[in-house]
Every structure is written in structure tokens, then in C-alpha cells.
Amino acid sequence: MKNQKKYMNSYLAGVLLGLLILFSFYLTREGLGASGAYKRVVAKVEHIVVPSYIENTSSYFHKYIKDGKEPMKNRLVFMVIGAFIGGFISGGINNRLKLKVEHTPNITSKKRILFAAIGGILFGIGASFGRGCTSGAGLNGMAVMAVSGFVVVAFIFGTGYLTAWFFKKLWL
């Protein structure tokens, strides 16, 4: 921990991320994304465990397997694998690789884990209704000036600010 380096300037990080989005659109016609990869993992599991369920055309994940498609053969799956590698490289360079549960001294690890799970579930449901997450629906949406991008960002942050008071014990 003692050799841990400082974080990159956030404006610089933003410009770099913006250029990355630009090149992603230029090369692949789409921007960044993450939640789509998780949905595809779930679709893959459904396909293995309950194939009859997902093969039903009315099931939600049917679109990922129809016409014999492989749900994991998708750009977002590869992007998330890449993000894991990229994060690991940066963490390694900056001496931040460490197995731990991060939380304030005021709560226990157990509590943090519980709330991380609840938050994840809510986010998974939200990213489904929102047809993408903070990056796929929000960031990309704003980059192409889509109404949905601005709306989803406004509601993510708006809800966060409106409810932050109730969860301050988790963070402060």
C-alpha cells in the first residue's frame, strides 16, 4: 500500500476515455459497454441448464441464441474480458493489486458484501430495463447525443442523490 501511486487526473482520464469511445465508434459502429456481457453469460447458463426455456421464442434471452447464435461470441463479452486485463495491468503498474473487501471503518466486511450483492442485483435489473448500463446506455448515449442517454444518466444520478442520505452509513 505504501508505494501506491496517485490516480490519474480525472479530466485527462475523461479525454482519453472519450477518444477511446470515438475510435470504438469509428471501428465498430458502437461504443463501450459492460452489462451486455453479463446478460450474455446468464443467457449462456440458461442455454446450458434449461435449453428448452431459452429456446422458447417468447423468452427474453432468446434473441441471443436465435438462428444458432453463440451468446458469448459478442463484442461486449470480449470488451469486458479486455477491461479486466486493462484494469489488472493498471493495478499492477500502480501497486494496487490486493485481495480485499473495501469498506469504511464504520461497517463490517460482511455488511459491505451484503450490500454489494443487493446493489448488483438492482443494477442488473436496471441495466435490463435501461437497455444498457452507465457506459452502454449512458456514456455512449450522450456521445451520440441520444435522448435516452441523457435521460438514463439524469435518472441514475438523480436517484443516487435523492437516496444518498438513506445510505450514508454505508459510505461515510
Next chain:
Amino acid sequence: MGPLFTGTDEWTLVISLVIGIGFGYILESAGFSSSRKLVGVFYGYDFSVIRVFFMAAVTAAIGLAYFGYLGWIDLSAIYINKFYLGSTILGGIFMGLGFIIGGFCPGTSVCAASIGKIDAIIFIGGVMIGSLIFSLAYPLYANFYTSGAKGAVTIYDMIGISKELAIFIFVVFAVITFYFTAEIQKKISEKSHKY
């Protein structure tokens, strides 16, 4: 002229892997592998999320506009997110709750997991469970999910102004936000929130 590849090209997978590496590297370098740093945006002690987020959106929006102007990219071919009034708003509300309770979003949780944050790995598991719940209960709200379809509508078409003016207003809005959030952060960090 771009876009050079489409979703069905094998090359797209390779390119996406490389872009993903950049994505993860930038997010981790910016400190987005820490839930306590991310959530700072809601308590006023760290607005990095706002800075990175709006800076990235503004940069990409300007870049795309110039690429289009110079004829380097066919803007009619790029993907524009579709807007479904109820579903998009409900999704945003759920994601806001997920963010404040869980401390991550799907992208940042990958970076955090990659450097060994166990809470991030749990969060990822949660996102998958949430997606599973959504898919299983889908018949209950299938109509709602596709109702209020507004199509791939952009903000400048909706308001009826030029794209250039819309981007300019967005830039001004971002700069004002940067200024005020920096002022708030200065005030609040004087009260010393250490994390």
C-alpha cells in the same frame, strides 16, 4: 470511411478486446476501481465520476461530429440508443439505487475485480442474478418494456436545433458542472473525508 466493421465481423471481437483493455486501464488509473471513490460523487467529497464521465461524453461527441464533418465516418451508420419512455426511466432509477447501495456500475466493477476487490466480484454476481431475475419475470412487464417507443431519437432533433448548437450547449453545461462540483468538493473536503 468509418465505421470500418460491423457487429457480425470477427474483427470486431478482436478490436473490442483491445478497446476493452484501454477501457479497463483508464478506469482503473482514474481510481474507478474503488467504490468509496466512486460514491464520493453522491456525498460531495469526490466528483471524479462527473469529471471523467462528462469529459468523455463531450470529447466523443465533438470527435464524432468532426469525423462526420470531415467525411471520415458515416454518422448514419453508427448506433444510436433507442428511447423507451417508461423502461429507460425505470432502468435509470434501478441503476441509481444499485450504484448508491452497491458502490459500482457494471464497467467499474470489472476493473475493481481485476485488482482483487472481493466486494466487486460479489457485485458482478449480483448483476448477473439481477439480469436473470429480469429475464425470468419478463412476461410480467413485456408490454411495459416495449411501450413508449420513441425510436433512436437525438436531443437536437427532439428540441429542433442544430447538432452543432446542441453539442455546444452540452459543452457549456459540462464546464459549468465542472466548476460548481469543484467548488463543492473544496468545501466538503475541508471537513476531511478520508478514504
